Amino acid sequence: VCVAFQRVTGTLVLSVLTAVLGSLQFGYNIGVINAPQQIIEQEYNATWMHRYSEPIPHSALTTLWSLSVAIFSIGGMLSSFCMGIISEWLGRRKAMLINNLLAFIGAGLMAMSKLCQSFEMMILGRFTIGAYCGLASGLVPMYVGEIAPTSLRGALGTLHQLAIVTGILIAQILGLESLLGDKDLWPVLMGLTVVPTVLQMALLPFCPESPRFLFIVRCQEHHAKSGLRRLTGRMEVSDELAEMKEEKRRMDMERKVSIPELFRSPLYRQPIVIAILLQLSQQLSGVNAIFYYSTSIFQKAGVEKPIYATIGAGVVNCAFTVVSVRALKTLLLFNDSVPSMSYVSMLAIFGFVAFFEVGPGPIPWFFVAELFSQGPRPAAMAIAGFSNWTANFVIGMFFPYIAHLSGPYVFLIFAALLLFFLIFTFFRVPETRGKTFDQIAASFHLPARTNMDLDMDMDLGKPSTELDYLGGDDGIN
Template identity: 55%
Template sequence: MEQGKQLTGTLALAVFAAALGSLQYGYSLGVINAPQKIIERHYGRSLGVWTERSAVLAENTTEEEEFKDAGEHPDVIIYWSLSVAIFSIGGMISSFLVGFVGDLRGRVKGMLMVNVLAVAAGLLMGLCRMWKPHIMVIMGRAVMGFYCGLTSGLVPMYIGEIAPKAYRGALGTLHQLAIVTGILISQVIGLDFILGNDDMWPLLLGLSGAPAVLQSFLLPLCPESPRYLYILLGQEQEARKSLHRLKGAYDPTPDLEEMKREKEEADKEPRVSILSLIRSSVYRQQLFVALMMHLSQQFSGINAIFYYSTAIFTLAGVSQPVYATIGVGVINTFFTMVSVALVDKAGRRTLTLVGLGGMCCCAVAMTVGLKLQNEYSWMSYVSMSSIFLFVSFFEIGPGPIPWFIVAEIFSQGPRPAAIALAGCCNWTSNFIVGMTFPYIQALLGSYVFILFAGLLLVFTVFTYLRVPETKGKTFEEIAAVFQKGRKKSAQSPKDATELQQLRTSTDA
């Protein structure tokens, strides 16, 4: 193998250590699902629901029976929904700080610093019985969300900067693969005979911070990003040392020359602020596409599946819904790997269209299955199969592609602002779905996924009409596609003046 392109032990360690942050993100996404009923019962006790019920129930009623309907109490519903959705509020806020934290002390030290948040969040949830469980869990989920908002940007940033060209795509997708693996792990250890039971559920939630502890021991052994050292700090010798550690004994001159050109190009195009990007008509089409791609990811209904899959399988008549949920996690992981193999062959636009269209059909089938399951027993299998296929289609395209297509359709100047806006849009949408789904489900019943089917149809049509294929294209070629779509009236001297103002703006 050619020198400088081999996978060294140091590179493997660095990628593994960074991906632990993504694993923790995935674990935090999935861990709240399996022990839902148990947590709701403890919320009921903390909120006094047990006291209210015990006053009207017979003396010989067991505590289990007294608590079985705790999840239907209005106070429990709102605190449970907040426990699920507060995670996204933290991510929503911190998504704007990814660039600042990454540039402040570097990618490695940035990931190391934010691990304090993950450990604190794990302790809050793990020790929730020491005070009021509903308050402690909500606080822990909020802090963990803040951490995950940072790590969901820092991890792919670091891996993308240290990966050799030949493996940049494959290593970059490990971020998404680690997320779905974390979801699967949380589902397995959330089984009632492991940690998802009345005694161990605080430990189950507290383990959300465990990967951060391991990562804190490994990150000091990892080299800093050579691109950060050279392009942002101008430390050529330190960048050279980092390259040698990552790639072994080889001549780093070509890599350093590439970084030099990248630095010169970046200096020509100053960063565009978030406010300037929102106001600009020059980048409006790219920004519209980027935000719609992220909206399609979250409003597809996928997080409704992740957060509430156990409840949905129960509604579908599945006798062991937790095991069916784990099956969803396995399929989720498998089809993420399928996407890795296909994305550079089939193309971004094609896979997104196939994924969105397939999910739309599955949402309709899921609705039919839920509606008719009382009339035809085999309809429960239709519902369950639809959920499995729904997740499969999601991971083929709409899941991983929005995260990296933003970087492809924006140049160096507006890219950080665009990524921040797209990330905030993603987390905000995540919050809306997590907070409102229980109420929508109560309102629409078995028709709940018709709403998502309608949204998926809109996103499929939008992708077909407005999203260009970026596979194998340079930035100039992608920009030309957007320019062609703009009306001649928009291509006025005013646009040129605005672009110049953006590039010279002092608030960039």
């Protein structure tokens, strides 16, 4: 514990907190659309009346609102697929810096949509801010995972999810009608996402670039060493450099890994399937159905003041992210057939959110970065992000229609999916705590040896990488 504590330097704290401002915006833009739903729908109706001199049809309103919610995921889906290329071209830090331009554009479009009487601007703004969040959802955990010491990687990785749920809670609170959630101020609520944008742009120049990126991708050992010294607070960084040199040596022995090759190569097929399914487990849990539509869900369940119940879910979300551990959960089903069940509905959703945040909430985002070494990591993060955002879009777009057809039993669908993900995680997902990237990769490269064998070897001081085991003396002196 003392060793870990000594490694937490001011530069490391600044860099991690600056990076996760992008995650805060991600969460804010997930939650901001929830509370003012009815008010924005009224604005859509007023715009329709202004254009066509008749009220908007219910089906058109449902479609426009679902699109306003779900097109956020389309933007994220497309940009996350490009994340690998952008992060290699610009570097992790510069990519986060330039990505903020999308946040400015998206916030401006959403904030001006009421003044311009244009729900198209609102939808386009949601798409643009979604594109920003798609890049941030990959860049932030990649950067944090690469600058964090091995012993702190898991703990610092959870800050990405903590920032997301904090952003959701901030949006829910500011969405109160007594604050910014009324018919006049909701454009301010939508445009407020520029605040963390400005803060991140001001702080990023003081943060070092990822030493792993500088050394392994750009071959700039001097700059990588300088970054390591700032992050660790030590002049002697030979151990960290040795680990990166070993990783680079193994990368140089392999061909460059493309996205199709992740699926074709037996070395990467299993980890990429795990990465995809972990991302799907996060979204197909149904949690974003709650964050997107909880106000209307609580309203239908008979809760008198649904916005406060929504904020309660956000508080539970944050609290359980702080105590996040590796576990999966069972989704709760609620029914509003009797008045007293409205309270059961609230407890069920609070419980679901709590268990989500000790399982698939924080884990998938940084787990992907741990499964892959520097070479295939950008492509793997792009695939994982694309999978996450695709599932996010499906939930955001089609949940209202499925819920209308199946009523409260819609959550049984999520329960069945979660049971599958629980079984898969238990049997197929390896433990990565305290292991280097090479040690994690070796557990997939050696089908004849179990993860337990590798853990025992590390405890005994034996080598744990694939090439070492292929040596003539089997790594034994």
